[in-house]
Amino acid sequence: MFVKNCWYVAGWSHEIPKDGFLARTIVNVPLLFWRDNDDNVVVLEDRCCHRGAPLSMGRKEGECIRCMYHGLLFDKNGQCVGAPAQERIPPQAKVRTYPIVERHRWLWVWMGDPTLADESLIWDTQWLDHPEWRCEPGYLHYDCNYLLIADNLLDFSHLPFVHPTTLGGSPDYAEVKPKVERLEHGVRMTKWVYNTEAPAYSRKFGNYPPDAKVDRWMYYDFMIPGVLLMDTGMTPAGQGAANNMENSIKFRACQAITPETENSTHYFFAQAHDFLIDQPEVTHSIYQSVITAFEEDKNMIMAQQKNLARDSEFKMVPFSIDAALGQFRWLINRMIQKEQSADDQQPAAEAARKLVSGLR
C-alpha cells in the first residue's frame, strides 16, 4: 500500500539520456522517462497496452515511441497512433501518462489522480543546483520496504552507534532528544548538541584545533512521501552557537526515498556544502563520506528487515526516541486510508450520478 496522490522523486535529471530512455519502477508501476523535442520530460507507463511488452525495449521515432514487439506506435500522450495491419486503432489503445516536474536536478512524478497534482507540494531542494552550494548526486538501491528507511531517517539517535567513524560523533549526541513538531505534510525535527565531538567526515574542513569541541545543529523536515530536507552543521563550541556562526561548517541535505515495490526502494540523496565550493575534491570527499555512512545504514536496515521477516508476530517495544517516526507513519497511514475510502466511494458516486442523469 502506497500513498498515490503525492510527488515522488523518480530520479536525477541527468539519468535520462539525450536520445534514450530511463526505465524505472515507482510504487510498483514500470515507468518510461524520455525527452520530447523541446527537452521536456515525458513519462509513460512502460508496458505496451497490447501484450504488456516494455516500451523501454522500443525506439524513439520523432516524438513517438515504437514498441518493438509488434510495432505499435505511441505518441507522447500515450495514445496508440499506429499499428501494422490494423485498419482502425481502438481508442482505448493507450498507455497511461503521469504528471512530471523537473526541478533542481530532480524528477518529480505524481502517481495518483492527475487532477490533484499540485506543484506547491513539490518540496524545495534549491541547494541541489544553487550557485553558492555544491553537491554530488547519490543513489542507493534497497531491497526492503521504504518505511524501514524512513524510520532510520526519523531517528538520528542512531548516528553515534551506526556511524561512529563517519557521521557519528560521540555518544552524548544520542542523549539529546530532538524537538519534534507535526507539520501538515510531515514532521519537523530540531536539535542542538553543545560542546560535543565533531563528526569525522566534516571535522577536517573547519581547521579546528585537534580535539576541539563543537556545537552541532540539525533542523530538518521529513515530508510525505519520504523527502528529507535538512539544515545541519557545527560551530566551534562556546562561541554562542546559533548566535555566532563564525567558522561554522554548514550543510544542506536533500534525500528522497521512493518505493520501487513493496520490498524495494530507490534512495536519492545529496549533501550540499557552501564552503570550498571551488574545490571539487572537497565535494567528492563529502559525497564519499555520506555514501559510506549510508552503506552502514543499509547493512543495519537489511539485517533488521531479515529479522522482522522471520516472525510476523514480533511486537516492537516503543521508546521515546520513536516519537517522530510514529507520527510520520500515522500521517502515511491516514493518507492511504483517505485515498482508499475515496476510491471506494468513487463507484458509488458514479452509480448515483448515472442514476440521477437517467431520471432527468
Place this chain on the structure above:
Amino acid sequence: MFVKNCWYVAGWSHEIPKDGFLARTIVNVPLLFWRDNDDNVVVLEDRCCHRGAPLSMGRKEGECIRCMYHGLLFDKNGQCVGAPAQERIPPQAKVRTYPIVERHRWLWVWMGDPTLADESLIWDTQWLDHPEWRCEPGYLHYDCNYLLIADNLLDFSHLPFVHPTTLGGSPDYAEVKPKVERLEHGVRMTKWVYNTEAPAYSRKFGNYPPDAKVDRWMYYDFMIPGVLLMDTGMTPAGQGAANNMENSIKFRACQAITPETENSTHYFFAQAHDFLIDQPEVTHSIYQSVITAFEEDKNMIMAQQKNLARDSEFKMVPFSIDAALGQFRWLINRMIQKEQSADDQQPAAEAARKLVSGLR
C-alpha cells in the same frame, strides 16, 4: 493447468544416451527416459514410489532401474520387483509409465489417460530426417509459461520488429495480415507478401542480385498442444510467386513448445532446407541464424513476462493481429475444461456403478 490428453514433444532422440538416462520434467511431472535392450524408449515417473527419490540418480540393471537411495528395483513397466529386507513387495509399489513414440528424431509422450493415446494425433515432422532435407536440432529453455511463447509464434507480425537483422525483412511484411483458419486441433495461417525484402539469414542462399525484391510465403499449422509446422520461403519477385517456384528458397520448420512447469518451458526446433544439402556449413549457418533470432524472441518474452507478473490486473487491449492466438487459447481452454469435467464425472460415474452393482 495443462492439457493432458495430447502428445507432447519430450526431446530429441539423441538426448537419451545409449546406456544412460534423460531426466526431464514435462507438465510438472519428473520423467525418466531410457532404452530397453531392443532400443525402445521407456518412460517412467522419475520419482521412486517409496520416498520420492529420483530414479535418474539410480542405475540400470539389465532392463530394470535400481533406485540408489534404498535399493528398490523397478522393471520397465514401473513395477517394483525387488527391495532389500522386504519379504513381500506391496503390489501398489510401482511408478507410473507413459505412452511414448519415437518418430522422425522426436520423442512424443502422452501425459493423460493412456487408453486415449491415439498415434494419429502425432503431427507429421518428416522433414526432421527426410533424406532430401537437412536441419540441425535446436533447444532453448524458457523461464516463462508456454502460452507466452505460443502467442509469439501465432503472430508473425513481430518479425520485422523483433528480428530486423535476422528473420525479419522490411516493415511492410507486418502490414499484410495472414489468413487464419481454425482446424479441429489447431490454427492454420497463410500469408504471401509480394515484392518485399528478403530476410537477411536466407537472402544469401538465393544468389539474387543485391537489393532484389522477393515474394515471401508462409503456410503454417500451429497444433495442440504447441507444435508449429511451417512451409515457408521466397521466390524472386514478379516471376509469378507460387505459380513459378524457380530459384525459390524453401524451408520446413518444425517447432514444439512443451511446458516444463507453470513457469518454465522446453522449446525444440529445427529449420529444414532442401538446398545445398551436401554443405553442412549451410545447415549450420541456418541453425545459427534461427537460434540467434529465437534468443531475440526470448529477450522480449521474458521482459513481457516480468511486466505481466508485476500487475495481475493488467488487461491487454486486443488488436486484429491477435486473431490466431485468440483462437488457439480458446482451443486450449476448451480442452482443459473438457478434461476437468471428465475428471469430475469419473468419481460420480464410479459411485453410480458401485451403487448399481450393489443393487443387483
Place this chain on the structure above:
Amino acid sequence: MFVKNCWYVAGWSHEIPKDGFLARTIVNVPLLFWRDNDDNVVVLEDRCCHRGAPLSMGRKEGECIRCMYHGLLFDKNGQCVGAPAQERIPPQAKVRTYPIVERHRWLWVWMGDPTLADESLIWDTQWLDHPEWRCEPGYLHYDCNYLLIADNLLDFSHLPFVHPTTLGGSPDYAEVKPKVERLEHGVRMTKWVYNTEAPAYSRKFGNYPPDAKVDRWMYYDFMIPGVLLMDTGMTPAGQGAANNMENSIKFRACQAITPETENSTHYFFAQAHDFLIDQPEVTHSIYQSVITAFEEDKNMIMAQQKNLARDSEFKMVPFSIDAALGQFRWLINRMIQKEQSADDQQPAAEAARKLVSGLR
C-alpha cells in the same frame, strides 16, 4: 511446526569466540550466543526488542550487550538497562533468554517453557571429549526440512546404495533388517551383519587380510528431537562377533540435526574412535570419510526434497524398512500435538483462574 520442550544441539563449544558472538537461528528464532565473565554461555534472542535489529551486530560492554542501531543496552538476563535520551526504561523492554547447557563440547538449548527444562533429557555424548576417544567436529548446513534427514538416519539400508565407496560395504548389508524398539523419547535400532564386506573407510585400520570378511554391528538410539547416538564397528568374521572383540574396530557416533527454519537444518556430527588415538591423521581421515559420505546423503536428500516439493499430493508407499522412521515421526507428532493443546488450554486455564479469584 517444531517440538519446543526439548534440548536442541545449538553448536560446538568452540564456535563461540572468546570475546565475540555466535549468531544462529534455531527453530526459526534468531539466537545470540556469548560468554559472560565466568565463561558461562549466555543465550539471548538475537533481535532487539526496540526495532528488531540483530544484537549480533552490536558489541559486548562488560557483561552487557549494546545494540548498535540505537544504542540500547541489555544485561545477560535480556533486560534493557540503558537507552539514550530515555528517562525511564519500560520494564517490558527485554529480549528473551533460553536455558543453555554446555556439555561434552556441545551447546544444548531449550526453546520451550523454561520451567520444564530438565537436564536429564540431555543425551549422553561423552565420546566427544572422552580421553580414550578421539574425533573431529563436523558441521553441514542443509536447505531442507530436518525430518528428511531424520528419515535418512533412521534407515541404514541406504548405506550400500548411497555410500558404496565410503560407509557402505556390500549390498547384503541392506538385506538384514534391524531390530527396532520404541523408547520413551526415541527409537532404538540393533543390527549385526555377519560375514560381510568391511566398509572402505574403516577397513584400512584393521590390518585385516585383503578381502577378509567381517561381522558388523550397529546399536543406536535416535532421540527426540533429532540426536543419533551410535555404537558401531566390526570384528573379523567367524571369531564370535560380540563374544570376541579381538581385533575389532570401534566407533561411537554422535550426530544432531537441529531445525534452523522449516526449510533448513543444522547438522552437527562426530565419529569418535578408540584406536590409534595418538595419530591425528587417523582422526582426520575418519572425519574426511564421514563428511564425504554425508555429502552423498545430502545430494540424495536434496534431490528427494525437490521431487517432493513438486507435487504436494505425492503419497509414499511404505516398506518394512520404514518401521523406525514411522515410529519416530509418530513420536514427534505426538509431542507437537501435546504442546499445542497445552498452549490452547493455557488461556482457558488462566481465564478460569481469574474468574475464580474474582469470585473470592
